[in-house]
Amino acid sequence: MHYIILFLFILINTGCGFHFQKNIFSETEKKELQLNSNKQYSYFIKTLIEQLKIKNFDLSKTNRNTPILNIINFFEDTRTLSIFCDGKAAEKQLIFTINTELIINNNKFYKLNNKIERTFFENNLKALAKDTEKDTIMQEMQEEAIHNLIHNLLFIYSHKK
Numbered sequence: 001m002h003y004i005i006l007f008l009f010i011l012i013n014t015g016c017g018f019h020f021q022k023n024i025f026s027e028t029e030k031k032e033l034q035l036n037s038n039k040q041y042s043y044f045i046k047t048l049i050e051q052l053k054i055k056n057f058d059l060s061k062t063n064r065n066t067p068i069l070n071i072i073n074f075f076e077d078t079r080t081l082s083i084f085c086d087g088k089a090a091e092k093q094l095i096f097t098i099n100t101e102l103i104i105n106n107n108k109f110y111k112l113n114n115k116i117e118r119t120f121f122e123n124n125l126k127a128l129a130k131d132t133e134k135d136t137i138m139q140e141m142q143e144e145a146i147h148n149l150i151h152n153l154l155f156i157y158s159h160k161k
Contacts, residue, residue, distance in 0.1 A: 031157050033057045037071035044074055044098075044142045051146050055154070067104045069153070074098040074145075076138060081119065094118045094134070096141040100149065102156060112152050116141040 033052065037045050048071075052059060077095040084090045095117050102110040118137050123130055 030056050030058045032061050032066045033059055033153070034062050034066045034068045035059055035071070036068060039071075039074075043139065044146070045071065047143060048146050048149070051150055055150055057153075065105060067102060070101045070103065072099040072101055078120075088124060089122050092120045092122060094120050094137055094141065096138065096145055098145050098149065102153065104156075110156055112149060114145050114148050116145050116148075 035045075035049065035052070039045055049059065075097055077097070079093040079095065080089045080091075081093050082089075082091040095115065097116075098114045100112040100114075102112060104110070118141055120134060120137060
């Protein structure tokens, strides 16, 4: 008897028919965007352009009403979190920060700032592997920042209309 009541309770709560009001991730409609950056050939900007095209952003049209995404700056930073007994860094924190600004219709400004942090353990015995691992982590952090930026753009575009 208890199993039947539990089953009905779960069935009623999971079948409530909850749906989002707007689908902000609809990739059927084209969205126009102008991208401005002073580092056009960096890995971050190339990956951002590629991901924007996948999400149906049209970067080729530039007219007066096209929203402008200004990449103000992006940078990598490291902080030492812990050290070995001999004074060398044992654990570091990798930080990737991006500061952007979205201008819509020349009068609405949206600051889209993002900060991604990861910890990284130093192994002084494997110097080459350490650098490769650090580069891989940094690329993953940049891709996560791109994902967050595009998510914010889609959210703003869905509420713009």
